[in-house]
Amino acid sequence: xxxxxxxxxxxxxxxxxxxxxxxxxxxxxxxxxxxxxxxxxxxxxxxxxxxxxxxxxxxxxxxxxxxxxxxxxxxxxxxxxxxxxxxxxxxxxxxxxxxxxxxxxxxxxxxxxxxxxxxxxxxxxxxxxxxxxxxxxxxxxxxxxxxxxxxxxxxxxxxxxxxxxxxxxxxxxxxxxxxxxxxxxxxx
Amino acid sequence: xxxxxxxxxxxxxxxxxxxxxxxxxxxxxxxxxxxxxxxxxxxxxxxxxxxxxxxxxxxxxxxxxxxxxxxxxxxxxxxxxxxxxxxxxxxxxxxxxxxxxxxxxxxxxxxxxxxxxxxxxxxxxxxxxxxxxxxxxxxxxxxxxxxxxxxxxxxxxxxxxxxxxxxxxxxxxxxxxxxxxxxxxxxxxxxxxxxxxxxxxxxxxxxxxxxxxxxxxxxxxxxxxxxxxxxxxxxxxxxxxxxxxxxxxxxxxxxxxxxxxxxxxxxxxxxxxxxxxxxxxxxxxxxxxxxxxxxxxxxxxxxxxxxxxxxxxxxxxxxxxxxxxxxxxxxxxxxxxxxxxxxxxxxxxxxxxxxxxxxxxxxxxxxxxxxxxxxxxxxxxxxxxxxxxxxxxxxxxxxxxxxxxxxxxxxxxxxxxxxxxxxxxxxxxxxxxxxxxxxxxxxxxxxxxxxxxxxxxxxxxxxxxxxxxxxxxxxxxxxxxxxxxxxxxxxxxxxxxxxxxxxxxxxxxxxxxxxxxxxxxxxxxxxxxxxxxxxxxxxxxxxxxxxxxxxxxxxxxxxxxxxxxxxxxx
Numbered sequence: 001x002x003x004x005x006x007x008x009x010x011x012x013x014x015x016x017x018x019x020x021x022x023x024x025x026x027x028x029x030x031x032x033x034x035x036x037x038x039x040x041x042x043x044x045x046x047x048x049x050x051x052x053x054x055x056x057x058x059x060x061x062x063x064x065x066x067x068x069x070x071x072x073x074x075x076x077x078x079x080x081x082x083x084x085x086x087x088x089x090x091x092x093x094x095x096x097x098x099x100x101x102x103x104x105x106x107x108x109x110x111x112x113x114x115x116x117x118x119x120x121x122x123x124x125x126x127x128x129x130x131x132x133x134x135x136x137x138x139x140x141x142x143x144x145x146x147x148x149x150x151x152x153x154x155x156x157x158x159x160x161x162x163x164x165x166x167x168x169x170x171x172x173x174x175x176x177x178x179x180x181x182x183x184x185x186x187x188x
Numbered sequence: 189x190x191x192x193x194x195x196x197x198x199x200x201x202x203x204x205x206x207x208x209x210x211x212x213x214x215x216x217x218x219x220x221x222x223x224x225x226x227x228x229x230x231x232x233x234x235x236x237x238x239x240x241x242x243x244x245x246x247x248x249x250x251x252x253x254x255x256x257x258x259x260x261x262x263x264x265x266x267x268x269x270x271x272x273x274x275x276x277x278x279x280x281x282x283x284x285x286x287x288x289x290x291x292x293x294x295x296x297x298x299x300x301x302x303x304x305x306x307x308x309x310x311x312x313x314x315x316x317x318x319x320x321x322x323x324x325x326x327x328x329x330x331x332x333x334x335x336x337x338x339x340x341x342x343x344x345x346x347x348x349x350x351x352x353x354x355x356x357x358x359x360x361x362x363x364x365x366x367x368x369x370x371x372x373x374x375x376x377x378x379x380x381x382x383x384x385x386x387x388x389x390x391x392x393x394x395x396x397x398x399x400x401x402x403x404x405x406x407x408x409x410x411x412x413x414x415x416x417x418x419x420x421x422x423x424x425x426x427x428x429x430x431x432x433x434x435x436x437x438x439x440x441x442x443x444x445x446x447x448x449x450x451x452x453x454x455x456x457x458x459x460x461x462x463x464x465x466x467x468x469x470x471x472x473x474x475x476x477x478x479x480x481x482x483x484x485x486x487x488x489x490x491x492x493x494x495x496x497x498x499x500x501x502x503x504x505x506x507x508x509x510x511x512x513x514x515x516x517x518x519x520x521x522x523x524x525x526x527x528x529x530x531x532x533x534x535x536x537x538x539x540x541x542x543x544x545x546x547x548x549x550x551x552x553x554x555x556x557x558x559x560x561x562x563x564x565x566x567x568x569x570x571x572x573x574x575x576x577x578x579x580x581x582x583x584x585x586x587x588x589x590x591x592x593x594x595x596x597x598x599x600x601x602x603x604x605x606x607x608x609x610x611x612x613x614x615x616x617x618x619x620x621x622x623x624x625x626x627x628x629x630x631x632x633x634x635x636x637x638x639x640x641x642x643x644x645x646x647x648x649x650x651x652x653x654x655x656x657x658x659x660x661x662x663x664x665x666x667x668x669x670x671x672x673x674x675x676x677x678x679x680x681x682x683x684x685x686x687x688x689x690x691x692x693x694x695x696x697x698x699x700x701x702x703x704x705x706x707x708x709x710x711x712x713x714x715x716x717x718x719x720x721x722x723x724x725x726x727x728x729x730x731x732x733x734x735x736x737x738x739x740x741x742x743x744x745x746x747x748x749x750x751x752x753x754x755x756x757x758x
Contacts, residue, residue, distance in 0.1 A: 026305070026317075029306070029309065033310055036310075037310045070498070071495065071498070074494040074497075077370060077494065078313075078495060080314045080334065080368060083368075083369055084369060
């Protein structure tokens, strides 16, 4: 998996789709299958529970232009367990990545690493005799930058998750709009 | 009322109006088969599960109602795959019910276990793995809803053996079909703005062409299309699956478009200043090279499936709507036109094709496939249901059998599945017990599912079966002739004696190798009450013309060679 920053450098665009789906076995397979079947490339994917019970939220970052995202979106909407799909690429939104980085650090080198962490607003979550684990949240670029600086110390392990994204402000999602409409119907 | 899961399956099918199920029993589906004798539904025992899926498909295409196929787990289920993919590509509503190993054995590589929901994920509209008897009713009911709603397609329901054996309550009303965002509302109407914009573009156009696809047939919009085309004075070309959606005898009907479409149709599309695409999907066999496709045309696309808009061809106006609603609205808005100049230009283009037509050639004693199809058309008065296989004969059928009504041509278009014709025709027979049905198959494809002759005999069905026998995998041979310097690698066939093959199944059969014999055989088939298999021995190395080579521009067609034109002119 290439980093988001690298894609921007090459001028290749990515699209961020936010999906709400029924939380059932096999749903991820169905969603991933649409991308595979139509030869769209998933750059990152993260799945977790949404605010409503029984609903999962997926953030899919795909490579490609807007037109391709539109095709992916239209095909995703046909899936029975998909509740809504939104392309938030051009909507002001907050995007976060999480990374855990295990760096080689003997007692003498720790200080310097701690300084780096401070600059990057990363947190040290575990310290051992020879290594420490650093947790970083933020944009993909920030994590890429942190990695660059940490590399000389010796990166022993890394775990990164794909983007999770959310639009800013009160932008109402379709799902909420539906709930709204339903509750208004009930009220009247 | 409490009953077993197995009984529940048949009860749901009966409530859904299912008359016939095509299937093949086996271990994991045995409980369902054991409950069959208490159901009024007829079961047709096939000889291979692929046949069951094609029969369900043929039934669905002929009737417009979902067809049902049943198979056991493992190989039974995987044998359905080709038939399911065929139905998916051609938007045919079928429901496949497969048995699965008991839920406790799933994931343990049990005997005849296969991940059929995984395998069929990309070739179904939706599928279910049902592991408890209470889920059977809701899942099956929803499966029928999904199969027939919006853009139709196949749905598979995989039911474990223990779910069939367990007991559950049958309460039809309580089986809720959930409202989902993916649902397409029935009779979905386009917006007024869209209709206004489309009507304006149509009124401004000087050289418009309608591209009518199978959506016309699914929507039952044939009559509305006729009214619209006549009012706006727009010629109609059809996709392969759209044939019959517009009467072939109407002066506005151009014929089939695309790779083997008539030359004037493709020329009209390339010259058009407006294309109105209705319920079609700009398949590569229809467009040729998309970068040079209809370069002067503004394109309007109406389809029930949003994912089809701007998939293959960029359009200026896309409308997601039911075609009946769209056409009704459009007919009200457009101006009445004659467009004599444009229609006259198209008429002129037909001239050069007439002399190349094989029908115009003098009889040299040889039988051409096109002759056979033309004669079937003539003798059946253009009223028969034709079920074709895939290949040259399929294209000749599209060119020479002039369909007047929807659902009278049943053919595998998108997937191009050889072996489709015979089983699909058996399915169609159950949808239309009285109508004249012809199977037209090549000698290659016919042998892929010829075992279903046995089904035909066992069920005592009447079909007219035309085997167009040229001793080659004809379409592949044609490509080898045109594009591979005539190296006929692995295309010549050493065939069995089709007459004896039919007789071995207890069926009657004839052989015809001249025009007169062919006509007599066709008449004989129509006269007889029982199935007749006819082995038509046709010219071996004939080719389908015109032909747009794959990837070429639609205007670049290979025409029937000049020598034949001279013969015709003599």
